[in-house]
Amino acid sequence: TERSEDDMWVLCRENALFDFYRPDLPRDGDRESAQTELAAERFDVRERTRYLLEGGVEIRRADQRIAADRLSYDTQAETYDAEGNVQYQDRGLLLGAERAQGELAQDRNILRTVDYQLLSSRGNGSAATALTQGQTSDLTDVIYTTCDPGHHSWELRARQVELDQMAGVGTAKHATLRLGRVPILYLPYASFPIDDRRRSGFLFPSVGSSQDSGIDVSVPYYLNLAPNYDATLTPRILGRRGVMLGGEFRYLTDTQRGEIYGTYLPDDDITGEDRGSFTLHHDGRLGDQWTVNANINHISDDRYFEDFGDSLAAASTTLLESSAALNGRGVYWNASLAVQEWDLTDPSIPAPQRDAAEPFRRLPRALFNYERPLLDWLSVGMHSEGVVFDHSDKPGATRVDVMPYLRLPYERASGFVRPEIAYRYTKYELDGDYDAAFPTGSPDRGVPIYSLDAGLFYERGTQWFDRPMLQTLEPRLYYLYVPYRDQSDLPTFDTQELSFGFAQLFRPNRFTGADRQTDANQLTAAVTTRFLDEATGRERLAASLGQIRYFEPQRVQLPGVPVMDRAGSAYVADLDITLDDRWRVGVSQQWDPDDELSDLSALRAQYRWSDAGVANFAYRFRRNTGGLNAGNVSVEQVDASVLVPLNERWRLVARWNYSLLDNSTLEAVGGVEWDNCCLAMRVLGRHYLKNAEGEKNNGIYIEVEFKGLATLGRKSGELLERAILGYSR
Amino acid sequence: CLLLSACGFKLRQEIALPSSLSAIKVSVADPYSPLQRNLEVALRRSGATVAEGTDGVAVLRVFRNSLQRLPLSVGDTGRVQEYVLRYVVTFELVDASGLVVVPRQDVQLERDYSFDTIQAQGTPGEEEVMRAELEREIVQAILRRVDAVLR
Secondary structure, eight states, rough: OOOOHHHHHSSTTTOOOOOOOOSOSSSSSOOTOOOEEEESSEEEOOSSEEEEEEEEEEETTTTTTEEEEEEEEEEEEEEEEEEEEEEEEOOEEEEEEEEEEETTTTTTTEEEEEEEEEEESSOOEEEEEEEETTEEEEEEEEEEEOOOOTSEEEEEEEEEEEEETTTTTTEEEEEEEETTTTTEEEEEEEEEEESSOOEEEEEEEOEEETTTTTEEEEOOOEEEEETTTTEEEEEEEETEEEEEEEEEEEEEEEEEEEEEEEEESSSSSTTTTTTEEEEEEEEEEEEEEEEEEEEEEESHHHHHHHOOOSSSHHHHOEEEEEEEEEEEEOOOOEEEEEEEEEOOTTTTSSSHHHHEEEEEEEEEEEEEEEEEEEETTTTEEEEEEOOOOOOOOOOOOOOOOEEEEOOOOOOEEEEEEEEEEEEEEEEEETTTTTOOOOSSOOEEEEEEEEEEEEEEEEEEEEEEETEEEEEEEEEEEEEEEOOOOOOSSSSSSOOOOOSSGGGGGSOOOSSSSSSSSOOEEEEEEEEEEEEEEETTOOOOEEEEEEEESSSSSSSOTTOOOOOOOOOBBOEEEEEEEEOOEEEEEEEEEEEETTEEEEEEEEEEEEEETTEEEEEEEEEEEOOOOOTTTTTTTEEEEEEEEEEEEEEOEEEEEEEEEEEEETTTTEEEEEEEHHHHHOOEEEEEEEEEEETTTEEEEEEEEEEHHHHHHHHSSSOHHOOOOOOOOTSSS | OOOOOGGEEEEOOOOOOOGGGGGEEEEESTTHHHHHHHHHHHHHHTTTTEEEOOSSSEEEEEEEEEEEEEEEOTTTOOOEEEEEEEEEEEEEEEEETSSSSEEEEEEEEEEEEEEEEEGGGHHHHHHHHHHHHHHHHHHHHHHOOOOOHEE
């Protein structure tokens, strides 16, 4: 959540500027050529070269205003000396002082015992002396803060500070940062922004500690290189491992955009190895029809995410994709040419087995899809794919898959009928070293696919919680017929059974990839009903129920999986309710009538209150249905998270993810966030699964944000965003 | 009720678009995204003219278009067991005179799938199938809401 300037200061007092601030002074103008105006209640001009002014004295020139109780003015040298209640204002600065002296011609003013405020940011404080000349001010023995005057939650105390309004930067020498009254950091040199321009500088450091890595401190430095590219360098000190350097580079042009991210930790003190990661994302446009994208991911070793990832989600990543593609899209067609490879990075699987399980590289893969309506009720099309499969551990192949089809759609508001006839032909050229299981070097398979999809749309007006609703009732039938073809002579490269769910009821294949085309003689019956708010269109409720009836056994299977002979699939039911803008509930259920067991039960509920409060609860249960582990329960867990705004300053956050199957906490996070006008603090404790062996780790993370002191333009709270659904809206 | 008609259900009737919605400009931040094209195709199919400029035409504005893959469940070995693809589109429809027809709202669709590290060779393909389905379905979900308001 990138905080906007306005959000950041909501807890500050409104317009806490000094009371002598004059909003009507011009903010620009050339002082040299401007007239100097003098005003006072009493003028004493007895001396020719020296005027004495008393009572409500005021000097005005362009954007400058100097006011005092008494002032003497030397008309020849154009110098002044003011005392008593001195006030100084220019386009960027407000100073209150005991005494001021200056040379108007040189635009130099020296003020003593000063309180100051910046007008283009919230910076304010006090100084022993302030020397202003043009757009720069030099202050000595300075206190600087962005808090409300008189309520300093933090302050920077420095021997010397220079405020450069042209550049929008303040620089401090020999500075001490204090939290309340406690000095916490000495800085021989520090720079900070004094307006809201984006610029290079340090971002908020984060401090943490975990059992594994020890203390963990990141100090990001932002480089504002140009309006359309920037970089962030992040040194990260990991107490027991060493210093990791992270770098991020982002760029954006009219047609291209991307980011490059990398980390490097030379000679990890724990493992003795160099550790690191590299990521590149690029999206580009080449004219109206063509785009390119690249997505490269690499990590030094398979424990990288476990050791350096900051969330369970990151640590649990085990399949890393890298790809580069050229994509085209026209009115009737789309095409792509891509190279893709995957890295399996699961350290719990022994290396030889892991290499074997890695998905085949596609070097390259070409896709071409075409569909053209010939008449209102007739369209022709073709899906085609050519792939060269390559693997470090297994022989590869070249595969071509084409599927021309004919559709006869009849679509009306009241319903639709979509018959389709397709013919799928797949042919392989296997690499030389295939074993005896595949005696033919170039096997192929051709099979027709017939399907008929038909549905009706009923509706009626109704009421729900006193709101007019449109209720729909949508019965749908899907018939699929595919004759059996023996496919045991086809090796599998990118094919496995699709996860079962409501969408699967209407798919022409049970498998991903072209290596298997299911045989089928089956009919799906399903019905959906919805409640749509007539005024806004919002869907308040959607409920679906469906099942496939099989008229013949499914003989086409993946290697090692027995023929399936059953009368029907599991019943699939989905229910989503959005009661109002506060409540959301979703239920999914798959129930197998054969063994009278649930294959999937899921419940998710979300409740929001006030402006930021959110509570989530989820329960998931899944039993494997297809493949080699059929029948085993693979998931049973609860996940609850909550964000409680106690008042405008305090927020509590917590998450608990618990596996009922293993009686084990997967991740527990708890913490508080506290905000005031100029300071934000976040303290989080985390107990989480550390590695593939199921070991647990504990960590604590602290973030302190001295608002307005570090450079803007960086997110905070990323960890919470991943842990708590709805953390940011 | 046994018979649909007895409960007040009727077959849906064709509706004619009001003239203030006859020409619609689809405005997605990335005009080359599949969503832009799919919405245009679907609007044409339902009888609207797809406009190029924004002057004097209705605008279907998409503020957010985000399709993300997130881990849905993690096992006790710290490995992802299920992923969810979450597609969120925030949109509004304003007619030619600037009047809000369908107020700004989120449409969210989800699809989940099982993941097993040692049987992952089909996973990229499964995700591809689901992404394509979500891209089609989100268009239907948006048009359904527009349709409900117009009825």
